Amino acid sequence: MKGGENMEKTFGERLKELRMELDMDQDEFGEIFNKSKSSISSYENNKRVPSLELVKKFAEYFNVTTDYLLGISDVRFSPDEKIKNALINDRELYYFWEETVKREDLKMLFRQTRDLSDEAIRSVVQFMQMIEKEHGGNK
């Protein structure tokens, strides 16, 4: 699955790494997705490639981006996760974000927050919260 010059890890290496972080053996992990131990082993050894659907399911399970799992990117967390991590010490802002994230029109914002610092993310969400308090419907 190697596909880029800057890629540091293969899909198989990432899969194994994430599975081991959860202290699961190949059997246990395979059971969750209805796959045999040998299938998981062949994925981890880059001998076989799972379907895109399965890659997405793996990524969701590990709560990482598919790009991270595939070794295309080193950005591990999804934008939503990254934003939540930046807001973890501000309960009010965190809850505001949890409500706001349900809006469909935040997709572009999601893509943009990938590379922002935690400070910048907090500024963005604080701005949104201030607007909603003063003008919006979520008072």
Next chain:
Amino acid sequence: MVLRDDVFYTYEEFPNEIWGIVYYCTEGHYHIGINKNLTIEKQKEVLQHELNHIKNDCTTNNYIIGMDMQYSELETG
């Protein structure tokens, strides 16, 4: 400040990496936040650019205005 019935703008203390934000609130108004640390010329430029963007694209997406006016919609993937 109000620019038209549904567009407001304010100057905010944003980190340098953010020039501005366009936020479409739940009441259906556009809010442009501009980084107050930018030069006056740059603030005007950002504001004008965003007004044109709102006017022409009628976007209801929220977005961050980064360095050199880059938008993520120009990014791939």
